[in-house]
Amino acid sequence: MKEIVIISGKGGTGKTSFAASFAYLEKENAVIADCDVDAANMHLLLDADFRYQEDFYSGEVAVIDEENCVNCGDCKEVCRFDAIHVTDDQHRVDPISCEGCWYCSRVCPVEAIDMKTQKVGDFYLSMTKAGSEMVHAKLGFAAENSGKLVAKVKNEAKKLTLANKKEFLIVDGSPGVGCPVISSLSGADLALLVTEATVSGLHDLKRVYRLVKSFNIKSACIINKYDLNADVTKEIEAFLEEENIILVAKVAYDETFSKALSQAKTIIEYGDSNLKTEIEKSWQHIKNITKELK
Amino acid sequence: MKITIASGKGGTGKTTISTNLSSYLAIGADVVLADLDVEEPNSKLFIEGDLVFEKACDKRVPRWIKEECTLCGKCEEVCRFNAVIKVGDEILIFPELCHSCYACSELCPTGSLPMIPQKIGELKHFKTENLDFVEGRLDIGEEQAVPLISQVIEYVDEKFSQDTIKLFDAPPGTSCPVIEASRGSDFVILVTEPTPFGLNDLKLAVETMRVLCQKFGVVINRHGIGDNSIEEYCNAEGIPIIAKIPNDRRVAELYSKGELIYPKIQEFETALKQIAEFVGGIK
Incomplete structure (x- = not known):
C-alpha cells in the first residue's frame, strides 16, 4: 500500500480537482480520504453516498450549574481563554472560547462546573461513483479540534486500505502549515505538492515544503497555471531542482477545471481535453514514482 | 471599524480583495491591513513598505524545576492535553501539545512548573505612504495558529485608533483560526466563487458566522x-451580495506577479467601490 498525500499550502491551486481525477482513474484500486475537514469538497466530485455516519466527539466544554453556583468568581479568575463572563449577575461559559482544560471545574469550591464532551463533527464512510471507498468528515460549525478529526479520517482510511488490500490511499490534505496539515502528512509515502505559477503559490510552496521536509517524506510537484507567469514558473522549477523534488507536470491555466466542477464531474469524465491527457500522464508518473519507494 | 475578509474555501480571492481594498480605501482614510493567515501569509507580496516594527510572538508553556518537585503527579493529573507526563522520576513537557491553560503551573503545590515564553512566530509592521500593514507569521512546525492570531489582533487594537479602518485577511476554513480572526469584527466579508466547491464552503462559512x-x-x-x-442561495437566505467581480484572466496574471489589480482593471475598481460604499454604510 502506498499513501499519497496531496497538499498545496495555498488554497485554490486545484488540489481537490487533481485528487478526485486520480481517484477516478484508479477506480476501486484506491481508498480515498478527504482530510480537508474544515471545508470538505471531494464528496461533491466523487458523488459520495454517505452510507455510514458516526458522531465525532473530541474535547470538552465547561457547563456551570446555575442552581449551585455561588458566583464567587474563582472560575473566571483562573480561565486563560476569557471564556467565563457574568451576565445578569450569573457566571456563564462561552462554549466557543472554552478550551476544555478543566481548570475552572477543578478550582470551583462548590463543584458547580461540569465538563461535557462535545460533538465536534461527523465522520463518514462512502462509496464513490468511481467504485472506491472514501473516508471523509464534516467539522461542526465553529468547532475546534480539526487536527484530531483529520487524524481519525486518516487512520480509518489506512485501516480500510490495508484490510481490503488496496494498492493506493489517496489523501486530499488541508491548506496551511498548521495542525490539520501536520495530521494529514503523518505516515505518508509521497507528498504531492500542487502549486500555481503565482508569487503566492511559490511563497506557500516553500513554506509547506519545509514542513514536508521535516517529516522526511519523498515529494513531487505539479505546477498548475504555469503559463500565467513564466518567471515564477522558472523560479518554482529552480526551487524543485534545488530541493530534489520531482516535477510531475506543468499544467496550463484552464477554465475546464471550473466548468467540469460546475457539472460535478472530474476532469476525466468531462470529455477529451489536453487537461485530461495531462492528468492521465501525471497519475501514471506518480504511480511510477511510488513503485521506486521502499 | 473592523472588517474581516474570510472564505470557507481557499483560493477564492481573500488576499486579492484584502490587499486591493485596503490600498483603495487608504486613498481617503486611515487604514491598517492585518494578515491573519499566519500559516501562509501572502498579503505582503502585494504591498511594498518599510519595516517599522517587529517582534517575536510566543505562547507560555511550563518548565520543570527539578529541585523543587516532589513528583506528586498533580501536573500530569490536571493536564487535559497530555502535555505534561510523569515518567519515573522525571516530568516531561511537550510544548506543542500545551494549550497554555496554566492549570499544571498554578495547581502545582511546590511551584515547580513556572510558565515561560516559547516562540511560535513573528509579528511585523510595515508602512507604505498611506497604508499600515501588519503580518503574523507562524513558525514552521508549530501547530497552533490561534495564539499568534490573537496577538496580532491585540497589537492592531492597541496601536491604532477607533477611527482607523482595520481590515483583517483571515485564514481559510471554518475552524478555530477563522473564528479567532472574525469574532471581534464589526463585519465579515465572505469571498466565494460560483462553483459547487465555492457554494459548499460558503454554506459552512455562513453557518459559522x-x-x-x-x-x-x-x-x-x-x-x-x-x-x-x-x-x-444568497437570495433565498437573505444574505447581501456586496459585489460581483467578473472572471478575467488578466486578474490572475496581475495577481501572479504580486501586483494590485484595481489600478489596471476598471471592473475591479468598480467592485471595490461597491464594497467600500457598502462597508461605509454599516452601522
Whole structure:
C-alpha cells in the first residue's frame, strides 16, 4: 500500500480537482480520504453516498450549574481563554472560547462546573461513483479540534486500505502549515505538492515544503497555471531542482477545471481535453514514482 | 471599524480583495491591513513598505524545576492535553501539545512548573505612504495558529485608533483560526466563487458566522465562470451580495506577479467601490 498525500499550502491551486481525477482513474484500486475537514469538497466530485455516519466527539466544554453556583468568581479568575463572563449577575461559559482544560471545574469550591464532551463533527464512510471507498468528515460549525478529526479520517482510511488490500490511499490534505496539515502528512509515502505559477503559490510552496521536509517524506510537484507567469514558473522549477523534488507536470491555466466542477464531474469524465491527457500522464508518473519507494 | 475578509474555501480571492481594498480605501482614510493567515501569509507580496516594527510572538508553556518537585503527579493529573507526563522520576513537557491553560503551573503545590515564553512566530509592521500593514507569521512546525492570531489582533487594537479602518485577511476554513480572526469584527466579508466547491464552503462559512452571531455579506469573485447557485442561495437566505467581480484572466496574471489589480482593471475598481460604499454604510 502506498499513501499519497496531496497538499498545496495555498488554497485554490486545484488540489481537490487533481485528487478526485486520480481517484477516478484508479477506480476501486484506491481508498480515498478527504482530510480537508474544515471545508470538505471531494464528496461533491466523487458523488459520495454517505452510507455510514458516526458522531465525532473530541474535547470538552465547561457547563456551570446555575442552581449551585455561588458566583464567587474563582472560575473566571483562573480561565486563560476569557471564556467565563457574568451576565445578569450569573457566571456563564462561552462554549466557543472554552478550551476544555478543566481548570475552572477543578478550582470551583462548590463543584458547580461540569465538563461535557462535545460533538465536534461527523465522520463518514462512502462509496464513490468511481467504485472506491472514501473516508471523509464534516467539522461542526465553529468547532475546534480539526487536527484530531483529520487524524481519525486518516487512520480509518489506512485501516480500510490495508484490510481490503488496496494498492493506493489517496489523501486530499488541508491548506496551511498548521495542525490539520501536520495530521494529514503523518505516515505518508509521497507528498504531492500542487502549486500555481503565482508569487503566492511559490511563497506557500516553500513554506509547506519545509514542513514536508521535516517529516522526511519523498515529494513531487505539479505546477498548475504555469503559463500565467513564466518567471515564477522558472523560479518554482529552480526551487524543485534545488530541493530534489520531482516535477510531475506543468499544467496550463484552464477554465475546464471550473466548468467540469460546475457539472460535478472530474476532469476525466468531462470529455477529451489536453487537461485530461495531462492528468492521465501525471497519475501514471506518480504511480511510477511510488513503485521506486521502499 | 473592523472588517474581516474570510472564505470557507481557499483560493477564492481573500488576499486579492484584502490587499486591493485596503490600498483603495487608504486613498481617503486611515487604514491598517492585518494578515491573519499566519500559516501562509501572502498579503505582503502585494504591498511594498518599510519595516517599522517587529517582534517575536510566543505562547507560555511550563518548565520543570527539578529541585523543587516532589513528583506528586498533580501536573500530569490536571493536564487535559497530555502535555505534561510523569515518567519515573522525571516530568516531561511537550510544548506543542500545551494549550497554555496554566492549570499544571498554578495547581502545582511546590511551584515547580513556572510558565515561560516559547516562540511560535513573528509579528511585523510595515508602512507604505498611506497604508499600515501588519503580518503574523507562524513558525514552521508549530501547530497552533490561534495564539499568534490573537496577538496580532491585540497589537492592531492597541496601536491604532477607533477611527482607523482595520481590515483583517483571515485564514481559510471554518475552524478555530477563522473564528479567532472574525469574532471581534464589526463585519465579515465572505469571498466565494460560483462553483459547487465555492457554494459548499460558503454554506459552512455562513453557518459559522451565524453561530458567532456575526454580521456578514458575500462577494462573488470570478463571476461568470460557473453557475448561478451562489446568487440563488444568497437570495433565498437573505444574505447581501456586496459585489460581483467578473472572471478575467488578466486578474490572475496581475495577481501572479504580486501586483494590485484595481489600478489596471476598471471592473475591479468598480467592485471595490461597491464594497467600500457598502462597508461605509454599516452601522
